[in-house]
Amino acid sequence: MPPPFSLDGRIALITGGGQGLGLAIARGLAEAGAHVVLNGRNAERLEAAALSLRGDKLSAEALAFDATDETAVVAAIDTIARKHGRIDILVNNAGIRDRRALADTDAASTARLIEANLLGPAMVSRLALPLLQKSKAGRLINITSIAGHISRAGDASYTASKAGLTGLTKALAAEWGPLGITVNAIAPGYFATEPNRTMVEDPANAAFLAQRTSLGRWGRPEEIAGAAVFLASDAASYISGHTLAVDGGFLSHW
Numbered sequence: 001m002p003p004p005f006s007l008d009g010r011i012a013l014i015t016g017g018g019q020g021l022g023l024a025i026a027r028g029l030a031e032a033g034a035h036v037v038l039n040g041r042n043a044e045r046l047e048a049a050a051l052s053l054r055g056d057k058l059s060a061e062a063l064a065f066d067a068t069d070e071t072a073v074v075a076a077i078d079t080i081a082r083k084h085g086r087i088d089i090l091v092n093n094a095g096i097r098d099r100r101a102l103a104d105t106d107a108a109s110t111a112r113l114i115e116a117n118l119l120g121p122a123m124v125s126r127l128a129l130p131l132l133q134k135s136k137a138g139r140l141i142n143i144t145s146i147a148g149h150i151s152r153a154g155d156a157s158y159t160a161s162k163a164g165l166t167g168l169t170k171a172l173a174a175e176w177g178p179l180g181i182t183v184n185a186i187a188p189g190y191f192a193t194e195p196n197r198t199m200v201e202d203p204a205n206a207a208f209l210a211q212r213t214s215l216g217r218w219g220r221p222e223e224i225a226g227a228a229v230f231l232a233s234d235a236a237s238y239i240s241g242h243t244l245a246v247d248g249g250f251l252s253h254w
């Protein structure tokens, strides 16, 4: 019997997998034995990311498409269907950030966040469902945020988009459980990735996290991977509708 955390032979699609948390998740899944399909919009960056994984003897390919463009998603799913015949693990990781209070935004910028962080993942999930059903153990993992559970002033549209994705996770767990597919979310806390670069460079934020998290620091991107491997694996076969915070204790700490 394979070890419970093994992902040997599984086919995983990771949206926004060319950098940051998505790439760290892809590496973790590949190290556990999966073949990872890295999605993003920048074909060159994706190829470089896939090449770096293959350089470490991991199984990876690039598949560029815009995860909010229905025509492009249909074509990408078709490519995966022809090449692999199924999807075992879908990670909806692609997302965008815009730290502004609602009063400082406009309808178009709010719509962009909802489109990228909620409608895109919903659409990719819906279009991937036939391939997830071809898996013996289909897994959907949404990358939400601690912002799906708490709110900090100056972040309204993003917070709403991630709370929406948290709700979608529970709804799809209910709808897809009877199909044998588990649906869970990972809620990252504060990670040192590109969208947070200026915040990481500002020592005031390190001081904030020193007192606001139990572990007292920023998360390192590679620290997200274990949660994804776990939720994708047989070890998590009876877990669905759950959000696993990977936040250094942010949500539990006062």
Ligand SMILES: NC(=O)c1ccc[n+]([C@@H]2O[C@H](COP(=O)([O-])OP(=O)(O)OC[C@H]3O[C@@H](n4cnc5c(N)ncnc54)[C@H](O)[C@@H]3O)[C@@H](O)[C@H]2O)c1
Residues within 6 Å of the ligand: 015, 016, 017, 018, 019, 020, 021, 022, 039, 040, 041, 065, 066, 067, 068, 093, 094, 095, 096, 116, 120, 143, 144, 145, 146, 187, 188, 189, 190, 191, 192, 193, 194, 195, 196
């Ligand atoms: N970094 C953090 O602290 C943090 C915290 C909580 C949640 N998250 C979430 O984790 C995910 C990854 O964040 P990150 O920090 O690695 O960001 P990132 O910007 O480094 O990576 C996101 C990737 O998604 C891609 N992407 C965005 N929209 C896309 C689309 N429509 N189609 C295809 N690709 C698209 C981007 O081009 C980028 O490569 C996001 O959903 C983010 O909201 C991050």
Ligand SMILES: O=C(O)[C@H](O)[C@@H](O)[C@H](O)[C@H](O)CO
Residues within 6 Å of the ligand: 097, 145, 146, 147, 150, 151, 152, 155, 188, 189, 190, 191
């Ligand atoms: O999602 C993210 O990018 C980060 O974890 C934070 O920015 C928090 O979500 C937010 O600040 C909490 O309200």
